[in-house]
Amino acid sequence: MSDNQDLLLERDGEVVIVTLNRPQARNALTFDMYAGLAEFCASPSDGVKAIIVRGAGEKAFAAGTDIRQFRGFKTAEDAISYEQQIDWVLEQIETSPVPTIAAISGACTGGGAMIASVCDLRICAASLKFGFPIARTLGNTLSAQSLARLNVLAGAGRVREMIFTSRLVEADEASRIGIVSEVLDSAEALFERAMKLAQKLAGQAPLTLRATKILQHRLLKQSIEDHDMLLMCYQSEDFKHGLEAFLDKRKPDWKGE
Numbered sequence: 001m002s003d004n005q006d007l008l009l010e011r012d013g014e015v016v017i018v019t020l021n022r023p024q025a026r027n028a029l030t031f032d033m034y035a036g037l038a039e040f041c042a043s044p045s046d047g048v049k050a051i052i053v054r055g056a057g058e059k060a061f062a063a064g065t066d067i068r069q070f071r072g073f074k075t076a077e078d079a080i081s082y083e084q085q086i087d088w089v090l091e092q093i094e095t096s097p098v099p100t101i102a103a104i105s106g107a108c109t110g111g112g113a114m115i116a117s118v119c120d121l122r123i124c125a126a127s128l129k130f131g132f133p134i135a136r137t138l139g140n141t142l143s144a145q146s147l148a149r150l151n152v153l154a155g156a157g158r159v160r161e162m163i164f165t166s167r168l169v170e171a172d173e174a175s176r177i178g179i180v181s182e183v184l185d186s187a188e189a190l191f192e193r194a195m196k197l198a199q200k201l202a203g204q205a206p207l208t209l210r211a212t213k214i215l216q217h218r219l220l221k222q223s224i225e226d227h228d229m230l231l232m233c234y235q236s237e238d239f240k241h242g243l244e245a246f247l248d249k250r251k252p253d254w255k256g257e
Helices: 031-042 067-072 076-094 111-118 144-154 156-165 171-176 187-202 206-220 227-234 237-247
Strands: 007-012 015-020 050-055 060-063 100-104 107-109 121-125 129-131 182-184
Touching: 007 031, 015 031, 015 187, 031 050, 031 076, 050 060, 050 111, 050 187, 060 100, 060 111, 067 237, 076 111, 076 144, 076 206, 076 227, 100 111, 100 187, 107 111, 111 129, 111 144, 121 171, 121 187, 144 156, 144 206, 171 182, 182 187, 227 237
Parallel strands: 015 050, 050 100, 060 107, 100 121, 107 129, 121 182
Antiparallel strands: 007 015
């Protein structure tokens, strides 16, 4: 677990609430936060029967990976290792032995949207903005496994449209197309509903839930080569330029090289 306060765990009976706690950065995820969340979901404490994941404050669930961490990328191995680590994190969440609920308020983008996508259930506040604006910001790419997960969730055509246009899906549309199962009026109502839902899941047959999760994961899992595409993006001049432009709050001038 992170030894700082970026990832908070609070237990309420059989439910644990995990809070991504960097509201000053719209809960952008550090590598330690990713690892801590994955490790807890993979091996929850004894007696825990459901996990709620949420973001601190009302403005964001999580606005992706903390972009500053990409400044350390120098080699092909850095890019491949990063995406492999993200795939590992997502796999720990989606195969958690207990059900997980993403309670989403505000921005839910990039890595934050992927975390929400692999939770078993997703509910949101009316303020939701969900998507992957990487074609507008950094010029990187999702891994093949992440795209496969999103294709199952929202359909391949819609996933392409979201990524190609960099638009963010709002709450009503997210409900209509199945990204979330419920929309609540406020962050307060969202958390109340998440707790009631978690308590309901805690009373269900645990082996049925676990078997369903594992079998669906087996259906999804494929061996797909993506290293060539990851390196094309992460080692490009566009990615270096997009990273600095994003941090400087400038519009990038893409060259396709």
